[in-house]
Every structure is written in structure tokens, then in C-alpha cells.
Amino acid sequence: MPTTPENFQVDLRGIVEILSHHLYSSPRVYVRELIQNARDAVVARGEDVPPIELVVDPAAGSLTVRDHGIGLTEADARSLLSTIGASSKREELAAARREFLGQFGIGLLSCFLVVDQIEVVSRSARDPQAPTMRWIGYGDGTFTVSPAEQPLEEPGTLVRVHARPDEAEWVGTDRVFRLAREFASLLAVPITFAVAGDPRPAVRVSGDPAPWDLPGKAAAAWCEDAFGFAPLASIPLDLPMLGIRGVTFVTGEATPGRGRAGDRVFSHGMSVASDNTQLVPEWVSFARVAIEAGSLSLTASRESLHESAALATAREELGHQVRAGIERLAAGDPEVFARFVDVHGQSLLALAVAHPEMLEFVARHLTWETSSGPLRLVEMPARITFTTQDRDFSSYAPIVQAQGDLLVNGAYTHGAAMLRAYDQAQSRLTAREFELTRLLENLPEPRGEDAALAERIGTVARGVLDAHGVAVDVRAFRPVSQLVLHVPGRAAGFVFEEVEDDPWADMLGGGAPREQEDPRPTLVLNLRAEAVRALGGTLAPATRDDAIRALHLLSLLQAGIRLQAEEQALLAGALQTLLLAAS
Template identity: 40%
Template sequence: MNLHSPESAATEPGAHAAPGSAPTEPGAHAAPGSAPTEPGAHAAPGSAGVPSVNSFQVDLRGLVDLLSHHLYSSPRVYVRELLQNAVDAVTARLAHDPGAPQRIRLTATGDAVVMQDSGIGLTSDEVHTLLATIGRSSKRDGLENARQEFLGQFGIGLLACFVVARQIRVVSRSARRPDEPPVEWLATDDGSYTVRTLPHDAHPEPGTTVRLEPRPGAEEWARPDRVLELARDFGSLLPHDVTFTGPDATDRPVTERPAAWDRPHPTPTARRVALAGHCSRVFGFSPLDSIDLDLPVAGVRGVAYVLPAATSPAHRAVHRVYLKGMLLTDRADNLLPDWAFFVRVVLDTDTLRPTASRENLYDDETLAAVREALGVRIRQWLAELAAGDPDRLASFLAVHHLGVKSMARHDADLFALMLPWLPFETTDGQVTLDEFVRAHPHVHFTRTVEEFRQVSPIAAAHGLGVVNGGYTYDADLIALLPRIRQDVTVSELDAGAVTAQLDPVEPRQELALAGFLATARTRLDSLGCDVALRAFQPVTVPALFLDDRQARHERDRAAAEEGADSLWTDILGALRGSAPRARLVLNHNNPLVRRIAVITDADLTGTAVESLYGQALLMAQRPLRPADTSLLNRAFLGLLEWATHPVAGPRADTSEEGDK
């Protein structure tokens, strides 16, 4: 796909075709009898049945609009393209002549932006081939030996500059053919260009000068302060020195090498302070700590900054990535494993591939390997803190224990290393599992926070060791515990285990309350709940609602069966198993329960038991089913009715004899 020149092929340098040969320039016509090969060529007269061969034509304005709205995120990338072409040209000349000068100068006056370099330059033929052909790159043709040093890889070249430019003028002189005169390529955003040779003194030294004139509406991108800001953002780590000159003719450095992580410092503390300042400038926060990312095998070097405040694992972290010293993106979101959400990274790489827009990383096998290597380095840093700097580790875990728990789920060695440091909520308080298992070699855990909060006071009072597994990753880590501590067993807490830890009521007393228990069980049977009587602490808790995962599944199945049609009722009925039911454990030590137990009015007893059931459900923070809500309303209104219209005569035996 070529940009068409208004000149004929015969007037352009190097465009003359040999007699009888096929023409090679846009717009040229084939010699009689030959097969046409260029845009607009036609079959020779009399060649019936022979199809003409044509090339696609390009609407440059349409293509630039496509680039600006769909490929590039912002017109700001034109500065990157200018820097990239200049750096690649200097790199190519150094491969040809290691002693060549390395000069790159960017100038902005407001009316124009000019880039000058002492690079390899172009001949007249190369100007036609490389500047006017979309997708063509010198890095594909004749310079393969230095390709790994180049920044550009897609051959779009100066086309991106039309995102802001009305006209582009390129004057270049080849370092490989210094005897040839300089050549000028002048293109406008309507898709036309001209090429002409210039006198030798128009560009006396090898290299290239590119001049852009902004189009109406894009003048802000040519402002000197804006151009300098963009140049420093994109090119601060480039391998060749770049200077900027504004309207005041003062030279300002664009490059700032070595990188912050490579600069020498007198002490480790001084280095940490310097890196903290760099993080504040780049990311806008003062880091909790910094992690060196010096991985030559992976082709990356940089630093990871630890966030000073906790962040959600679901938040997509973004990082700053340079490719061979050129800023590729400051929003790379696929650089680290998902668990490493507590760091922000800035690094330089020469191994990773950019996307076509050169604004993100191409997700391939190489990136996957680098991602894994960076994850290993972050885990190694944690191990170093655990071994040699426990105070810094404690400060880190106080903020980011969730991220470490996420890592430890898939790394038993890391979990063993962090065991003395990671906090968990338990019946012994906020302690590490290492401390907890010393007192409780058999560990019980709950699946939900609500379940733990309900049973923890009772379990603590009776010496039952329970860990809250309702927080993110905690249940997975608790299940992993026996793999690293052979003397520890783990099981999920169920209603039977809790009930077994509670003190039984004396058989004589339980037998005396058989009628009360029968009434209670009858009232709650339709709700899928059994009733048990135990004596436990604290005495202020009248009733405890217990269920486990199997019991909840059975309740959900029964609820679904009630609302299903006949077909689904049969299917759900077939799924009915022997799972344990939920259990309401009444506390015989509680004075209110003891008074309710001796009420002689069966209806009032049932209403009181329903009230205890509802209160226990609310304390357990269980979601209420329609049947539970109906029961709570009925019990509340029933107690109000009884309180305002008490039954005549004695309602309860509250004497000490009644408790015996």
C-alpha cells in the first residue's frame, strides 16, 4: 500500500524503468504486452481473458483517523515515534560505524516540532521504499544483525505523526553512502508526497531531520512545554543522550540515566530514601518498602514498590514498563501474578514484545515466564524479611497479610515460612496459627464469619479451639495446615462437635423436662430443626442455633422442593439424604430457659420456644426464609397477646422444686 506521488515515475529520483522493463513506481504503466504489477496498471490491449493485477489504494486521512481513534490511546504517541526513529537510526549507524557521533535533538517552537539525529540516514531509493510504504521498515531490510537493539518493529514509522501533523518534511543523508546528496521527502495529510535531492550543504553531515507542522486543532501538542513533558515521559531512560531546545534556545536534557534503581548510594538507607522519592514522583505514594527486580535471565531490571495501604485483590494493578529504555506503557496490567496486587512495578525490559500500538505488553509465553520469575522474586523478598528483618515483615503483614495468604495457598513452603507471622481470628483471639496449634492440636474451623461469631463465645468457654475460616483464603490455608504440621488435625466445625463439648443436663432433670422438649421439637420440626438441652457458658446466652454445610444444603433443597412443580418435586425428593438437621441448643443454665421449661400452658410454651429460635437465628446472622419470618411475627404477636391478656391462674412453677 503506497502513498501516491503527484509526480510521474519518470521524474522521481531512481524511478526510471529500463526500456521494455516493468515500471516500479506508483502510477507507472506496464510496457505493451507485459503483465502490469503496480497500482492503476491495466492489461495490454488484446490480452483478452488476462486479469489485471492491482494493489490496494490507501486513504491516508481515513487511516490516520483509524490510528488516532482505535490504535493509539492519545495523539501524544507522536513524540514517542519521533524519539523511536531517531534512536533506531543512531543505533543502526553505530552498528555500521562504532565511532559515529550519537546526537539526538528535539526542538519545539509552537509552530513546528523538529527532530534531528546523527543516525544512519536514508538514500533516495530508501526514502521511496521506506517512508512512502505503510508497514515497511528498514529493520526488515538489510539491518537484521542489529534488529534486537531497535525499538520499532511494526513499520508504521512516521505515519503516526500525521495524528497531529498537517505536513511532515524529512531531510536525510545516508551514512552508508556519504557521497550521495541529501534527499527531501515532503508529505501532507491529503496522502500526497514529493521527493527531491538537495545540495550537499543542505545537510552536510549524515543523519536525518524531521520537521512537523501541526494541523489546525492539534496546536496544543506542539507547545514547547508539552513536547518537553512528553519527551521526558517517554525517553528518560533511552540509551542515547537526547536534548530539548525551546524558544529560548536553552538546551535541556531529556534522558536521565542511570535509572533510579541503578544509581549508586552510600548506604542502604540512603538508597531506600531515594527510591521512595522516585516512587512518589512516578506513582504518587510513599512506599512501605521496595523490592529489587534484577533478573538478567528474564531480561528485566527495575523495582517493585509496596503499597503503604491495603488494597482489594480484585483491583487491577497497573505498572510502568520501558522497552529498551523507551516508555511502553504506564498501565501494564498483565505483568505480575494476580496475587501480587500489593506492589506497583517500574522496570525496563529487552525481551518482552509490545502490542501493535506499542502501548501494552503482548501476552505470550515470554511474558508468562517473566511473570513467573517476578512472582518468585517477590516471594524470595518475603523469605529474606522473615529470616533477617522481622520488624519490617511485621509492618508489611499488618497491611498486606491478605496478599501473602493468597500466595501461601499455592506454596506450602511459603506458608510454613509465614506461619509464625500470619494473623487469624480464633477463639483465643487474633493470633498466628503457629501459636494456636500449640494449645489446640485439633483445629476446628468455620466456613462463615457469622457461624464463628455465634459459636466463639461458647467454644472459648468450653476449651474448643475454633478458627474463623470465613475470611478470604483462610479456610484454604487452614486445610493446608496438616501438610506442614504433622501433629495437627483439622476438621470443619459441625453442630455435633459443638454439642458434644457442652455439658449434658443430669438425666433426672432432662426426664422431668421431657414434655417441654417434646413441645419444642414439635413446634420446630416443620422448620427442619431439632432441639437439644445442654448446660453451657456464658449463662447469658439462652439458646444456640447450630447447623453445618450439609444441614444448610438440606434446608435449601427442602425449600426448593416446596416451590417446585411436580417434576422437580420428584427430582428434589430423590436427592433427599440423611444429612444432619439444624439444631437449637437450649441453655439449661439460663434462668429464662428454666422458667419457660416449666410453663404449663402448651401454646405459651410453644410460642416462647419459637421466640428463642428466632432470637438465635438473628444472633447467628442467618438469612431468614419466609417460614422463619412468619414464625418471628407469629411469636412476637403471640407474646404481646399473652402479655396483654394473661391466662387466669398460675402459668408457671418458678420454685426451686420446679428446677429439680
């Protein structure tokens, strides 16, 4: 029977443009969409039917998908695309595919990413006498519908696609098999894969047990195969009201700065994403998740989840379940939990910041670097200070320790935020951010005979360093190994307390005069150090002056400040003077 080409009642070229540039991330999804259509058709029929068959023909450059599902009538095939509407908008495609789930799906159009022609041969299961119809869609926006020359013996649908020459890889044997396994391995519907002309029997690509249903060793093996690592621990996930089930695999290695690697998400058994970050909170950076999304709706591309109140609720509850799993791990397997804390301490900090109820838990288990060695917050004294930069901790921890106080390194990601939150959440411990000016104020001043020596050394040092724009202060503090201390000036970004001027004070003659803060950086000399005390002795003036310059440059290096070329030359000259004086 001759056929006359008909036009799609849609802008097919516009749809293909959306598919290729805006909807789908890769042409690989066409395999998933063909399997999805076949699976939906089988489910819609609701009977025990033979497996869905995927057959690759390398010689013809084609893929054929045969199902024994509900099938199509000629009227079904003609009417389907007209229901999408003349506007090629992504939202309308999404609505249409939801409406026609289980029928000749919108996803079939994804085949146009790799082919110019789609052939559909189908026989409806609704009518035992239904004829077999043949539908062919073309990339130019036309299609034909006619009785099939070779009727199907059983109801169902056969879809055959021939790849364009430049897209031949997408119908290759290995490529189609890998994609079929990736997408369909957890589907309950039987699906087989075969190669045309190959005498070997078809291979089953579906029906694997879900990882959340596997026992420990088998689940760990699945994780290693899917995610590439052997899990340190696993945490089950279950939201029955939404049909969500899954398993969290905790990694045994830290991934600093990388954020979440993404999760393997399934929808009714079909794999829809391998790098999804929507279902589990961002702070779960120590794990990857395999999860069935249940009743959560998908976007039009079926590659991500539709943002909704249900998704937000699920994400929050899954976060609670992961958190509870960590607490169970701490109580039930201290050895594994200790490894977890050692590897994923930063993630615990993020957890505590996101969930204040976890602050005490982290305080009990996480070890901090302090001036007195590794300590947990519950082991620290009632008053502590913390730094927000590693450089400050390295520079000032020995001094703070020598004064009998405790300095905590809060420079880890989320470290300072966690300490501030903990300070507000309880009353046993007070945590304050480290302030260099306060440290300087609390350093002891020289007394007795040392006061005169300090004055003499200070006067000489100021005479040398004034030319370099550096102020001088002399204190006597421990440890004696700390010869000098650098205090940044206001120009270096250090913030001094500002007191607002009172215009009435000058007019009325009231108010005491204020001592002006010196805006310059300051060299603090430690009079307890023998090298500093020697500056007040009988050194030759040139040797003494270069020693003062060397001490100033040493303070910069200790503070992590890189010397400029002029300062490097000054240091070299000072060292030469000192070495010659010692020879």
C-alpha cells in the same frame, strides 16, 4: 524540482484504522514513536553526536524532532513502506517494525493519529556526498519525494508534524514536555526540549538514573513521584541472562479486591507501559515494580510484552526473587516485616497458595483470628476447625471455645485454600472445615433431673414452633450466655449426608430401619441458660409461648439472617407480651 504525488504501496487508510482502533491505546504514543525513531537512528549511526532536539512551535501548532542519526536516502524512503506489504494486518506491522528497527520506523505512521501530513527531511550518514531529501506523507494515502530546498548541514533526520485543529492539544507545550519526560527520562541518548521563539535554553528530558540504580532515599522519592506512595520496603530484581533489572516497591497500605495496579516497564530505557501486569505474578498485589524488560520482545504497539516462553520464565523467576526478598525482610528487619504482615496478610496467603514451599513461612509469621484470640498456625493445637464465612465464625466461635476446641476464621481471601494446603503439606496439625451438624452432635445432652426438664421444655417448644416449620432440640452447653443456636434446614441449603437406598433390603427384609433426618431448620435451646430453664417453670402459657417465639427469632438474628416483615411483626408482638408480663 517539481514533484509528482505517488501512492503508498499499502492500504494506508487501513493501517491508520488499525493504529487508531486496534494497535495503539492513545494518540499520546506518537511522541514516543518519534523519539524511538530518533533514538534508533542515533544508535544505528554509532557515533558521538549532538542531542536529539524536540521543538514545539505553539504558533504553528507543530512539533519538530531533529536527530543526528543514520539518516535516509531517497531510495530508503521510497522502499520502506512497500516492504510492509499490501495487507494491513497487525502481525505484519509487528514483523516490519522489528525488521526496520533503527530506520525510518513503522512507528512514524502513528503520527497520523493526530495529523494529516508528516514531513521528513533527511540526509544519509552512509555517504558523505548524500543529498538531503524531503519526504511528505499524506493521510489520503499519497506521498512525495524530492530534493530538499534547504539541505541539512549534518547527516540525520528532521521530522515535522502539524496537528489537525481538533488534535491541537497533542502538540501543546506542556503536553509534549510531560510525554517526553515520561517516555524518555531513562534513555541514555541525550534529548532536549525547547519552545520555538522562547529565549530560555533547551531542557534535557533524558539521562536520569534508573530507579533500580538509585540509593534507598532517592529510590523511595522516585517511587513516590511515579507511583504516588512512599514504599514500605524495596526488593531488587535481576535476570542477567535476559537483561532484566528492576526494583519492587512494597506499598504501606492494603489494596483489598483491587488486584495488581500494574508496573512501569521500560524497554532499552524507553518507557513502554505504566500499568503492565505481565512481568510479575498476580499474587504480588502488595507492590508495584519499575523494571527494564531487556531482551523480551514487545508487541506491535510497543505498549505491552509479547507473550512467550521467555516471558513466562521471567515471570516465574521474578516471583521467586520477590518471595526471597520477603524472607530476607523477615530475617533482617522484623519491625518493617511486622508492618508488612499486618497490612498485606491476604497477599501472603495468596503467596502460600501459589508456592507451597512458602506454607511453613506463612505458618510462622501470619496471625489468624481464632476463638482463643490471635494465633499463628505454629502456635495452634494439633486439631483445629476453620470457617469459610465470617458469619459462621462470629456465631459459633464462643461455643467451640467453650467446648475446649479451636475455631479459626478462614474467611479471608485465600484463607481456606491456604489452610487446606497446609493440612496436606505437614503432619503436626490437622485442619478440618467447620460443620455445624458435627458441632451439634458434640454438644452435651441434659442428664439426670435436667433430662426431664429438657423433655418438658422441648415438648412445649415444639408445640409452638411446629406451626412455623421449625424443629426443636434441647442441649446443655457452655457458654451460658449463648441461649440459643440456629441450625439451617435442608431447604436453606444445608447439606445432610445422603445414604443411597438399597433396593434389595426391602425385598429381602434385611437392614435396620433408618431414622429419617428432619429437613426443617432447628432451634437448639441451651438448658444451662436461666432464661431457657424458665420455660419449664410457672410462666403463663401466653408469656411462655411468646418467649419461645422470641428465642427462635433471636437465633435467626445471631446467625446473621435478616428477619422478614412477618417475623419482625412476630418479634414485636412477643416483646410486647414479655414486657407487659414483667410490668
